[in-house]
Amino acid sequence: MNNLEQPAGISPATTARPGWRNFWSHPATGTWLPLVFYLVVAIIFSWPLALHLGDRVVLSESGDVWQHLWNTWWMRFSLLDLHTHPYTTPMLLHPVGANLFYHALDPMDGYLSIPAQLLFGVVASFNLVILFQLTVAGWGVYLLARYLTGNPSVSLVAGIIYACSPLESRLLNLGQLELTSIEWLPLYILCFLKTLNREARPWLWRVLSVVFLLVLSLDTWYYLLYAVIFSALFTLYKLFQERQEWRQKWPRTLALAIGVMAVYGVLVLPILLPTLREAGSSGATQPRFTVIYNSATLKGLFTTGPSALWGLFGSGDNPEYRGNFLGFIALGLGLLGLIVGFKKNWFWGGVALVFLVLALGLVLHVSFDPNWTPDAAEKGLPLPGSLIFKLPFGNIARVPLRYTLVTTLCLAVLAAYGLAWLLNFIKTRLKDRLKRPALLTWALPALAGLLVFLEFFPGPRTLADTTVPAFYSQIAKEGNWNDFAVLETPDSGSASIISKAMYYQSVSQHPMVGGYLSREPVYPFATYPGIRDLLQLDFCPTAKQCLYGRDILDRSQLKNAAGVLEFYKIRYVIVHPGLLKSQDSQFNANEVLQTVFGKDTKPVYQDGEVQVWRTPGFIESGNPPDPAKVLPQLGDGWGNREDTPNGPVRLVAAAARLELFNPYQQPLQVKLSFSKTQSTKGPTNLAPTLNGQALPARTVSPDLQTVELSLTLQPGLNDLTLKNDSPVYYGTIVISGQ
Template sequence: MERGRRSLGRGARLVMRQRLLKHSLVLGLYTLLTLVVTYPMPLHIGSHVIANGPGQVDAYLGIWNIWWTAQALTSGQSPFFTPLLFHPQGLDLFWQTLSLPQGLLVLPLTLTLGPLPAYNMLILLSFILSGYFTFLLLGYILNDGTEQRPTELAALVGGAVYAFAPFHLQKVLDAQLEVASIQWLPLWAWATYALLVRPRWYLVLLSGAALLWVGLGTWYYGLFTLMTSGVMAGLWALAQTQRGGLEWRLPGGAWRLNLTYLAWGLGPLLLWFVLMAPRLWHMFTYGDTLLGDASEHVQSYADLIAFWLPNPHHPLWGAQVTAFYEGINAGSTLWNVALGLVGTGLGLIGVVKTWRTQWRWLVVGIFAAAIAAGSELIIAGWQTGVPGPYALIRDLPGVRSSHRPNHFVLITILTVALFAALGARLLFMRLKRAHGPWAAAGLIVAVVFIDGWAGPLPLFQRQVPEALRSGDALTGPFFPVPPHLHFSNSEHLWNQIQHGQPILGGFIGRAPPYPLGDYAPGVKALRFGHVDRDDILHPGWPELARESLAAYDLRYVIFHHASMGPPLPLMREYAAEMGLETVYRDHEVTFYAVPSPEVPRPLAFLGAGWEQVEAVEQQHWRWMGEQADLYLVNPSDTPRVVRLTLDLEAFAHARPLRLHLADGATFSLEVSRERMQRTFHLIVPVGETRLRLEAPADALEHQPTRRLSLAVMGIIIE
């Protein structure tokens, strides 16, 4: 008996070694293919990134996300909020492109070698792990009693179809780390499918956690997997025969909906909503303004023919494919949703032969493609006017911040990989046993070099001014000029990784409301190169500009000479007028110190809703419409009582004016047609407070689109 136990133990260890060897070989194969496809980046993993023109911006946003994740976790902070961007209010990163799972995956590498090598490793892993995880998923789905070797070879081919799809290559070239990291979807599909075919509570938890994990990687894929999980729950609950549990016979009697299985399938969605409840409640209570409304932006749709096109980045035919598509869809962006020619060919074989048993997966793939097509069906550039299913959801809160429905194609690609594996297995089963591995190798090579290869990929390296790299750099917060607010430029993010100081603004996917960057006088002058020397504010230029910078604790203004270009001399004049002191200058940057006033005083500056300054002789004023914003700034450490005086008159006839403080306090007065002054005593909290002015407005007879309420000649805060 003891000898038998030892024999069983040796057998188990042998099986374990064989499995370990098999999985090591699979990972090794996908690693080798990845090194070929991403060449020459592996030779420059510590200095350059793969990036086309637009990707040169997004790559360094991805690098910053990795860096910040490591900074936050090692200092005991939440990675979902950073005080380093959009000083002093900071930035909530939860709905941004933080890519937390990716940052966690390479955290040790980030801490030892830095965020740029870690970013490049994530690009490599996006191929390696997506291939490997798809191999595991397909092995599980195809485990139906068929001979093991053809099944494993077919899963290997299917993994290559998914990992090296043209869509994935596009996202790597665009350097959008969050959407290039496609490796998590196969894990979600694996957990969800396992639950649907064998309901268990731990699989509900696993599938729900996978949903959240995918969303934290990118909310594009998070939204798509959430929707697809609901569709899959319904599809797998459909039964033609009794499967146990509570069932509902559908009209016609041919189908039954197994309500018990449906409940199991919807369990992960319920768990997701429970875990996300605080964030969802905040979004639905206060609106999704922080996400932005992209419903009016150019939608990245998928023309029906785009699914079937060859790889548009291939060195042999890519230019011709691109010219053809853009010729029939002028102005289209991010249109590459190609499924891959080799994968599609194998997938069609799999569909024809197995659709009766795998029809649910076929429906999932078609559903995802229909969403990817966008709000309207377009065929070869012809706008059919037929609405797509995305039109039903595009204006929902949260969804309207997205204008990338074509990213939904990734789920279609995953189903293509499944049917490609089914098709490949049919081919392998017709071959002699010894020929199967060679056929699989040939198919994988075809997938990679036809669908997933673009020749040597373009590399990019961003430089950092020497003054910001040295250990003697001054401490912030910094105001970099130009600030690149609402502008695609990640220069300051890469610089911040070197100096680690808070900065005004910051490039991000969805910029939040930011009064300091948009309206504060000192910032506006150096951002837009324009100054209203005779404005309605008292104090005015240049005292207000200088003191507003100090009130927000901006210690240094940094001129980046190359980025500023021709406006540099004018900006130097403004800096001199504001009394900024030059503390460092070289050929790349100039550091100006912001002087602190001897006695900080409360300030006011104009926000949205004000027209341009008008003047007649010595009189200056600004018109407002139905509402206008005034920002009050208290630079002291405690709330202060301030005296606010308004010098104003009504347009055409007397009209009421209501003033609303951010804390809810409201004041009212009647503004006469004749010029008048009114003074208010307000308790202003520390920092920035918005005061909203509202008055009924009338249209001008000769300018019906222009509506006026009040003319304001002066605003004095004391």
């Protein structure tokens, strides 16, 4: 049996000369020197990031990078400052805090960044982690390919194919640190292969297999899933290999595979169970359309994007290029490796195909249409992903095209086999003409590696400035971290500042209202009276919906929002005027701020990016509670405002909610009056409830009248529900003392 016919997982002898063999078999050169090579590759691939490690981040496709900078900071802050586990945080979604079990928290990279954070700061540590990821990703596949082929030069090319893949490049541009962390998967696969192949030092490979599974769990559950699927496929392949001696070998193989998974399963339970609970209770399921939209397409696998090589021929950004391009050079070498060594290499081709089918999602599409409708997206050949989608937790994975990561890894291994065969073929044909065969051993892989890199390299990265306004450093010195919170605005739709505000929190180190998490949490506080108005400063589609429009509520009562801020210890409202694009939204924002903080009040801080307003003292000690300080807000069930000769009214067809915020720390007695109220169909019964408790019923007649309710408001938010048997018009709402 020659070298190219060895069973998968067995390292054949190197084809290099004895001198080269000795050089590359030494741990300091054959194992660790490639790390230096891949570090250089990582620096060039992310260029010019290395020139701006402390003041820039890669950013060209989304604002997720700010969230991941926060993740990195939070891991250090939770461990070293709060001395607590990182899966819940009081720093977001003030005043209730946030559950982070189902958030893309990436604890592993956060912990790895802590030494660099302490030395260089959050931004530099974040960028150093990215360089680490790219470096170790290439190195891990190099070790795997070298183990399988025994050829270090072709294995270096395999590492480039994986570490510089278009998927990794796209994830880097998105700033998604937990997904750029592709380095642990090949290291796990290498250790799992050595475990089932019964290599020397068996306990080392078993322990490392478990360790790398845990590391994957602390990075992203997506890659853990990929590792588990690969493990199942390789176990089946190993059993197939051993079918002639199944009585002797199968029990041992199954015991090893199941043992690794069982030990890992026990160790991961403390974080797995809460994550599954959160996934099951937080609306984590994805619509079919979302999953189909984020699936790979056949055309996308062969569509070039920004490329230093194909850019010479006009290739650039296009909707079809979404990171699932396989690469023509890598694909050619991989197909060569599969064909010439099919008996040995079919497993890697089969795994590549399995993950490729999974990447295609629920329905087969030839090409991608960014303007798909849900109905149009469903038109296609159903794929196995449709069955997986129906399984428990099978519908929570949002982006199937990321399965191409494992396809790329398998392609890298096959490319190493193909390049090794090509080297051997050329040497055999030119044996009498080659004066220095060792030169070809490195020259051909060097050329192949360069072409692969140029095919995948998109050119210099777009970098974003990470300068933080000086105000955040100022408030970092104000008291302890939990003495007060801040509210950043606007926070609605495309105008949201919240993702970047999370990064700013790494400097201010005070809790904030809201937060940008992987899955949108249930957060009623964002709709509280006053809070909603301040968060949605930009919401003003028409003049009638702005603050200055007349309504059944006296909008000047919005000055009582200061009481809500004070009640929840929100000391500062930080406005980002640059996100208020239209004149209407700017006018509305100014009216809200002037109403809440006072007509003649000026921001306590202002620069080119932020305006900062400080919450004024609202509850005066020693004075009796004042019902005029209650802040009302219309909830669900109210019809549109209608202007009548008697003033504005709103129709309630059956039931409506009115929220009333009591800023005092004790119950407050008030009288609530609805003026100019009348039913539309004769006398009707009005059955009010306050915080779920029934109040005395009223009768509303067709004649204009004033309806009065006596209420005892509890501290904080109170929910008044009005239920009427037939439609009722309600006029101006007045709150007074009893």
